[in-house]
Amino acid sequence: MTPVELSRTVLRATRRAVDAGELSVDVAASVEAGSVRVERPRPGGRGDFATNVALQIARAAGRTPRDVAEVLSARLAAEPGIAGVDITGPGFLNITLTDARARAAALVREIHERGRCYGHVHPDTGDVAQLHVPRDLRAAVLADSARRILRSQGVLVRVTCDEQPDPAWADAIDALDVGIDAYGRPPEPLPTLRPVPAPAPADAVLRLGRDAARWALLHPAPHDHPRVTPEQGGDDHLVQRESNPLFRVRYAYARTRALTRNAAALGFAADPDLDPDVDMEADPAAPLADALLTALGDYPATLASAARHRAPDRLARHLVVIADAFLAFQSAPQSAPQEAAFAVLPRGDEKPSAAHRARLALAEAAGTVLAGGLSLLGINAPEFL
DSSP, X not given: OOHHHHHHHHXXXXXXXXXXXXXXXXXXXXXXXXXOOOBOOOTTOOSSXXXXXXXXXXXXXXXXXXXXXXXXXXXXHTSTTEEEEEEETTTEEEEEESOHHHHXXXXXXXXXXXXXXXXXXXXXXXXXXXXXEOSOHHHHHHHHHHHHHHHXXXXXXXXXXXXXXXXXXXXXXXXXXXXXXXXXXXXXXXXXXXXXXXXXXXXXXXXXXXXXXXXXXXXXXXXXXXXXXXXXXXXXXXXXXXTXXXXXXHHHHXXXXXXXXXHHHTTOOOOOOOOXXXXXXXXXXXXXXXXXXXXXXXXXXXXXXXXXXXXXXXXXXXXXXXXXXXXXXXXXXXXXXXXXXXXXXXXXXXXXXXXHHHHHHHHHHHHHHHHHHHHHTTXXXXXXX
16 A cells, blocks of 8 residues: 555545544545645654544544544554554554555555656646746746646646846746746735845856756755855766765666666566565565665655645755665675675576566666656756766
8 A cells, every 4th residue: 555545545534434423524624635644653653654634633523633543543444455553642643554565566566657647646636826936046946846846736836926037037047947927026915935045146057057057956945055156066066976966866767777778688677566475574675675665655745745835855855865765775785695686687697586576666666756856846867877
């Protein structure tokens, strides 16, 4: 069961409790955006996922969060794919899913099926947002990426700017592929995106090139100063080394594509469904695979958070987490002969196995999510690097 599927399961259980008279509450009015947020438990927590839905609806239901949690936990425990439900704190539901192998396969399968739209909301929600910015290059780039992220969450978006661009500013907007729908001060004040401006003229930003410039403006939080000039360390966005987060993200994607090409040359393809006889618990890379699966499973919640807060930096930072988890996974220990069977691709005379196909599927899922996330930031994902 994927996080999205679990969210729907919790929402369905809540509605059934209302239909059965166990709760009296307008679910649609009490649960934000008609969906339930599930996330990984914090350190020391229990289960595979946690949700605060009982706290969300308790006041409207006229019950304590703990009472609501007890009603929902009984219903959730009877759902297929859920092994158990614990109530912690004032009413948090901590959910343990069934077979970990099945959970991993379901997540990877969902990513393969949805492609770069994994984590997106379909159909459109009908919500409309207007993003207004001053005539500032960083604000315009942030609004452009926020628009892309909001659209991924089913929201229609209009971007407006205070002033008409002068020729130099217009050239910079075009070079960075930024879309602005209208110019002019609104008749009534609008909430305005005002990140800390780039401490350099537009041409200093553009010298980095489209992709590195957008990353330099988007990766820092809006209240942090971006680094764009050589004196500020802007050239660090161009170097191909591990210290550059943009390079790690794009390199990780390129590595996933190389694994797919090399597997095709060896005559096999990805398959997320493991042979039941394969003992992945004995895989020394299993913790690394779990870390990657966790990062991929958290991606939809990260997109929703980035959309809600108009914060592309949250997406950029999560892509770094996914890239680092993938690079650790595909570089799992390979020195000892007995560990060779756990590499993504076969070595020497080894034949492709079900484990190889499953690990390739996980690698490809990571690449799919990285490419989709980069596209929402307006940055290219190169197949070769």
